[in-house]
Amino acid sequence: MIQADIKNFTLEEIENILIKTGEKPYRAKQIFHWLYQKGSLSFKEMSDISEKTRNELEQNFHISFPLIHSVFTSIDGTKKFVFKLQDNNFIETVLIPSHDRNTICISTQVGCKYGCKFCASGKRFIRDLTSAEMINQVIYPLFSLKTQINNIVVMGMGEPFDNFNNLIKFIKILNSKYGINIGARKIVVSTCGIIPGIKQFSKIGLQVRLSISFHATNNKIRNLLMPVNKKYPLEALIKTCQDYIQNTGRQITIEYILIKNINDTIDDAIKLSHIAKQLKASINLIPYQHIQGKEMYAPTKESIKKFTDIILNNHVRFTIRNSKGSEIQAACGQLAGKL
Numbered sequence: 044m045i046q047a048d049i050k051n052f053t054l055e056e057i058e059n060i061l062i063k064t065g066e067k068p069y070r071a072k073q074i075f076h077w078l079y080q081k082g083s084l085s086f087k088e089m090s091d092i093s094e095k096t097r098n099e100l101e102q103n104f105h106i107s108f109p110l111i112h113s114v115f116t117s118i119d120g121t122k123k124f125v126f127k128l129q130d131n132n133f134i135e136t137v138l139i140p141s142h143d144r145n146t147i148c149i150s151t152q153v154g155c156k157y158g159c160k161f162c163a164s165g166k167r168f169i170r171d172l173t174s175a176e177m178i179n180q181v182i183y184p185l186f187s188l189k190t191q192i193n194n195i196v197v198m199g200m201g202e203p204f205d206n207f208n209n210l211i212k213f214i215k216i217l218n219s220k221y222g223i224n225i226g227a228r229k230i231v232v233s234t235c236g237i238i239p240g241i242k243q244f245s246k247i248g249l250q251v252r253l254s255i256s257f258h259a260t261n262n263k264i265r266n267l268l269m270p271v272n273k274k275y276p277l278e279a280l281i282k283t284c285q286d287y288i289q290n291t292g293r294q295i296t297i298e299y300i301l302i303k304n305i306n307d308t309i310d311d312a313i314k315l316s317h318i319a320k321q322l323k324a325s326i327n328l329i330p331y332q333h334i335q336g337k338e339m340y341a342p343t344k345e346s347i348k349k350f351t352d353i354i355l356n357n358h359v360r361f362t363i364r365n366s367k368g369s370e371i372q373a374a375c376g377q378l379a380g381k382l
Contacts, residue, residue: 049104050078050175053215054222066096074100075221079178082186084108109179111187124183128153128176132169134200136180144193149180151210152201157235157271161258161300163334164200172201174212181223195225198233198254204240214251227251233298238275238283245290254296254327255284259306260314268306284322297324301347302331303340312350316357326354326361 057071073091077083086100112127122138137148156168184190197203203210216222233254234240259265265272284295297319301307319326331341354361
C-alpha cells in the first residue's frame with residue numbers, strides 16, 4: 044500500500060480522517076503541532092498521542108521532508124535552495140533577508156506552462172507541486188536552518204492559480220495557528236493573470252494578498268511578453284481585478300517588470316498610472332535582470348527615474364523592488380529549476 048504524505052492534508056481533513064477511525068478530532072491539532080511547530084519527522088515522536096493511534100498513522104501515512112540538493116548564497120545574504128523531489132525533478136526556493144524580517148519565495152510547479160518571455164521558469168513545464176512539496180520549502184529553513192520566516196511570497200517557479208487546490212491547502216496549513224501560523228496578510232500570491240483563478244481566489248475567505256503581473260499597458264506588448272494575454276487580454280483582466288476588489292474589499296498590487304526599450308517609455312508610465320488609479324492599486328516596479336539567452340535588458344537609471352517621476356506625479360503609490368540574489372540567479376524571473 045502506498046502511504047499518503049500527511050502534509051498533503053489540512054487540519055480539517057485530518058480531523059475527518061481521525062473521526063472515521065473512532066479517534067477524537069482534537070488529535071489533529073496535536074499532529075499539526077508536532078509537524079509544523081516541532082518539525083517532527085516521525086509519528087513515534089508524538090508522545091501525547093496514544094500508541095495505537097501512532098501505529099495507525101504510521102501504517103497509513105508518511106512524513107516527508109525536503110531533500111536539499113544545493114544552497115547558493117548571494118553577497119547580499121539572499122539564499123537560493125535547490126530541492127530534489129522524489130521523482131528526481133528540481134525546484135528552487137529563495138530566502139530573502141531584509142533588516143528584521145525574512146521573506147521566502149515559494150515555487151508551485153516544476154517549470155511553468157505560460158512562457159512569459161522574461162522568465163526562466165517558462166522554458167518547460169513538467170508537473171504541479173503537491174501542497175506537501177510547497178510546505179516543505181518553508182519547513183527546510185524553519186527547522187534545518189533555525190530561521191524565522193515572517194513573510195511568504197508565492198512568486199517562484201510556476202503559476203499558482205494553475206495549481207489552485209494544492210495552493211489553497213498550502214495556504215491553510217501556513218495560516219493555521221496549529222500549523223506554521225503565518226498571518227494571512229503576510230502571504231502574497233502572484234498570478235500572471237489567470238482570470239478564473241482570480242475569481243475563485245476571491246471566494247476563499249482569507250485576507251491573503253494578491254499581486255497581478257501586468258508588465259505592459261497594451262495588448263500588443265503584453266502579447267509579446269506574456270502569451271497568456273491572448274487568452275485573458277488586458278481589458279478583461281482589469282475588469283476582473285475591479286470585481287475582485289469590489290467583492291473582497293482588498294487591494295491588489297500591480298507587478299511591473301521594467302525592460303529596456305520594450306515597456307519603459309513615458310507613455311507606458313502614464314498608462315500604468317491610469318490603470319493603477321482605476322484599481323486603487325499600488326505598483327511594484329522591478330528592473331529586469333538579464334537571463335542568458337534572452338534578448339532583453341535592464342532599463343537605464345535615467346529611464347527608471349523618468350518612469351517613476353510620472354507615477355509619483357500621478358499620486359500613485361509604488362515601490363521599486365531591487366531584486367536580490369541576481370548573481371546566484373535568484374532574482375525575479377531567474378528561477379529555472381534546472382541543473
